[in-house]
Amino acid sequence: MSKSQTRSPEAELGLLDATMIGMGAMIGAGIFVLTGLAAEIAGPAAILVFALNGVVTAFTGLSYAELAASIPKSGGGYAFVREIFDDFASFIMGWMLWFAYMIAGALYALGFAPNFLELLHVYGVVPSPDQVGAVAVPVIDVALPPAFLLAFIAVLGLVALNAVSTAASGSVETIFTIIKVSILVVFVAFGLASPMFSGAEFQPLFPEGGGAAAVLPAMGLTFIAFEGYDLITTVTEEVQNPRENIPKAIFISLAVTVVVYLAVVTVAIGTLGAEGLADAGEAGIATAATSFMPTGLPIIQNGGALIVFGAVFSTLTALNAVVIASSRVAFSMGREGQLLPSIGQIHHRYGTPFVAILTSAVVMLGSVALPTQSAGNMSSLFFLLSFIIVNVAVIRLRRERPNMHRPYEMPFYPAPPIIGITLNLILTGVLIEFLLRTDPLALALSGTWILLGAVVYFALKRIKQQSDREQATAASEITPEAED
Numbered sequence: 046m047s048k049s050q051t052r053s054p055e056a057e058l059g060l061l062d063a064t065m066i067g068m069g070a071m072i073g074a075g076i077f078v079l080t081g082l083a084a085e086i087a088g089p090a091a092i093l094v095f096a097l098n099g100v101v102t103a104f105t106g107l108s109y110a111e112l113a114a115s116i117p118k119s120g121g122g123y124a125f126v127r128e129i130f131d132d133f134a135s136f137i138m139g140w141m142l143w144f145a146y147m148i149a150g151a152l153y154a155l156g157f158a159p160n161f162l163e164l165l166h167v168y169g170v171v172p173s174p175d176q177v178g179a180v181a182v183p184v185i186d187v188a189l190p191p192a193f194l195l196a197f198i199a200v201l202g203l204v205a206l207n208a209v210s211t212a213a214s215g216s217v218e219t220i221f222t223i224i225k226v227s228i229l230v231v232f233v234a235f236g237l238a239s240p241m242f243s244g245a246e247f248q249p250l251f252p253e254g255g256g257a258a259a260v261l262p263a264m265g266l267t268f269i270a271f272e273g274y275d276l277i278t279t280v281t282e283e284v285q286n287p288r289e290n291i292p293k294a295i296f297i298s299l300a301v302t303v304v305v306y307l308a309v310v311t312v313a314i315g316t317l318g319a320e321g322l323a324d325a326g327e328a329g330i331a332t333a334a335t336s337f338m339p340t341g342l343p344i345i346q347n348g349g350a351l352i353v354f355g356a357v358f359s360t361l362t363a364l365n366a367v368v369i370a371s372s373r374v375a376f377s378m379g380r381e382g383q384l385l386p387s388i389g390q391i392h393h394r395y396g397t398p399f400v401a402i403l404t405s406a407v408v409m410l411g412s413v414a415l416p417t418q419s420a421g422n423m424s425s426l427f428f429l430l431s432f433i434i435v436n437v438a439v440i441r442l443r444r445e446r447p448n449m450h451r452p453y454e455m456p457f458y459p460a461p462p463i464i465g466i467t468l469n470l471i472l473t474g475v476l477i478e479f480l481l482r483t484d485p486l487a488l489a490l491s492g493t494w495i496l497l498g499a500v501v502y503f504a505l506k507r508i509k510q511q512s513d514r515e516q517a518t519a520a521s522e523i524t525p526e527a528e529d
Contacts, residue, residue: 058283060290065219066280066366067298070149070273072226072305073363077356078156079267079421080310081329084322087263088252091319092310094263095270099303101472102271104465105432106299107455108439110292113278114453115442117287120377121279121370122435127381129438129445133502138434139378140498145427146276146371147405149269150364151412152420154196157360160353161195163331167350196413203365204406207372209395218369221362226301228355229309232334235348236312239337246318265476269425270306274299275432276366279373288452331356368402371409376401382509383502415490422480422487429473436462436469 058066083091109122118124123139130138162174171177179188206213236242251257274295281287284294309330313322317333325332331352338348376398379389392399412420439462442449455461480488 057285058280059285060293062216062219063277063280063284063290063294064298065222066369067273067277067294068226068302069218069222069362070276070366070370071271071298071302072222072229073153073270073273073359073366075267075270075363076229076306076309077160077330077352077359078152078417079270080313081322081326083263083267083310084314084319084329085326086252086266087255087259088250088319089247089314090251090257090260091263091322092247092307092314093250093260094267095306095310096303097260098264098268098271099299099306101264101268101465101468102274102299104461104468105436106274106295107461108436108465109274109278110295110453111451111455112435112439112442113281113291113295114288115449115451117281117291118377119280119282119373121275121281121374122431122438123374124278124281124377125438125442126434127377127383129441130434132383134434135381136378136383136502137495137498138431139374139383140501141427141495142275142431143371143374143378143405144408144494145272145424145431146279146367146374147408148412148415148420148427149272149424150200150367150371150405150409151196151415152269152417152424153360153364153367154199154409154413155192155417155420157199157357157364158192158195160356160360162191163328163353164350164357167346167353193413197410199361199364200368200406200409200413203361203368204402204409207365207368208392208397208399208402210397218362218365221358221365225355225358225362226305228351228358229305232330232338232348232352232355233308233312235338236316236333239316241337242312242315244315246315252319261472261475262479265429265472265479266422266425268429268472268476269421271299271302272424272428273302273366275428275435276370279370279377292453368405368409371405372398372402375405384505416486419484419487419490422476422484423491426473426476426480426487426491429469429476433466433469433473436465 080091083094087094112125116125116128120127120139121142123135123142126138127135159174162171162177165171166173174192177191180191180194181188206217252259277294277298278291281291284290313330313333316337317325317329322329322333331349334352335347335349338351340347375384375388377389378384379386379401381389388401388404390400391397440459443458477488
């Protein structure tokens, strides 16, 4: 029996922690894994892909900032929609957002595994990743790929950390994010100073045959890279002075992330070329670093090793961030009675949403078996859908509660949310069309998850109604005796 009680989380995170949670997710596996993918589709215009995604994100970020300042509740977009929309609509919003974070966690765990193996290889601990054989698991007598086992262990380790301490997981996030941003700054500095860097690599800007239109599908596939600002709002009740610090953390993390992405992509294309970056795939940034950074460095040996080191930290911070976010969405849904009540409770000893963390971990661990690209595609799709709903929510809240206390109000309302809805709808349509051609598995699993959500919603509703009837019957049977 879980020894939990119903109470609010403690506010242990400051502005720096909240900002680092957002940056930890946004400057995560995406900058290493998705850069090569964007270059493969859009060529040198990959730099436009990330710039435009930053613009699209900024419009929705304004809506998040206003809602977070007005409704200081944990749960991110779900908490806002729950405040405004009816029961079923808010449940589906939370259900999609919860899944998006859990799937993103699987993506980051899958990105961590090959980078960690490569790091061990650099220091001679194991052979190259493609030569590492399956690992025999005792007791159950099966052999599993080492990458799968490492992804599994990474999720387990961070789940354990989050389960026992919010403050510790926040501190780890801050330290790891500072390390990886420092590594990327070194990468950019060496790249810009390298004689290999050439502006000619950006000509022509758009790929032959695809033209400027190639930017759109690349934007849809890489959109997951900028979802971290929503993540900040999932821990609102654990942030000190959230009405002021949450909007600040959103804007600071977005601005720094866009600058870092543009600088890294510029150096990678300028030194390696878009074609070389695309050919290198997930190892694109490491390949670029190896080509222009000095070798024979003490301890880290060469530039490629330094980037692999950074990739390990990046994937771990991103994974830690989505473990935090997914559990807070589930916690918020449980507290609102839209999932089992035990999921919405805080552990009496650790002060964390213990059951929500463990429940999220189960789905995340199961998702580690998915193909990496499908995990990324599903996560991007659900985030896009969620962001459309959040932009609608800010418009509806302004209409229904014009006199509500809003510590932060977005400028030029209603233009930002309307532009946000339009741009997210365009990207959603482009992504669905692309998935129909290239990844129907991701679409099928996404539809299955929503159908499963509808089943869970009506099943829980029926159980609750049955429980209410039984309590009412019991009360009516007791009342006459009490009167006697």
